Amino acid sequence: MHIVENQPPSRMIDAGLSRDFYVHRDASWQEFSASLRTNKRWKAGDVLGPVRGTKSPRKYDTVQCGPSSEDNITVDSIFVYVNHSCDPNVAFDMSSKHPSEWHIRALKAIDAEEELTFFYPSTEWELDQPFECRCASPMCLGLVRGARDVGLEQIKARGYVSPWIIELFRDREERVGA
């Protein structure tokens, strides 16, 4: 059975976001059953909304925003429900030095009622809580632990990679080469 929540939790209500997106719950999953879906169609390159958040210690629901393991935000909007997929349709683009410019961008055309997903290793070097991926895509990598366990080329192939992930791969290569 599928349960649809039209209203996100009140702290997350944002007029524009709650019009265009809704939280969907899949009752066949006992834990972490929420996902975010959209009410409308988007074109590749469209900006779906801002990435806003509050600095916070790394947790299962934070997004990394810089090279340190302490650079994380709790996303303070309905976008906190965006799940991972190994074949994602959006990017959390936080490459600007100005947090006010951080945004969620469509990587491909997205249909109305489709789930929004991003590739967690595109922002996360190491997940606080690794999980077995249920995306069922032919590109599925299985256990998701973060970028450090995925090659940089594999991340780039999913359409977006954060600058700090590139930097952390470079640092690791330099240490190995030293």
Ligand SMILES: C[S@@+](CC[C@H](N)C(=O)[O-])C[C@H]1O[C@@H](n2cnc3c(N)ncnc32)[C@H](O)[C@@H]1O
């Ligand atoms: C920020 S939450 C996303 C929303 C979450 N599904 C919920 O119900 O609150 C991140 C957590 O959702 C779960 N998750 C996200 N994408 C997943 C996927 N592709 N396969 C399995 N679990 C996933 C994992 O437990 C992960 O730690």
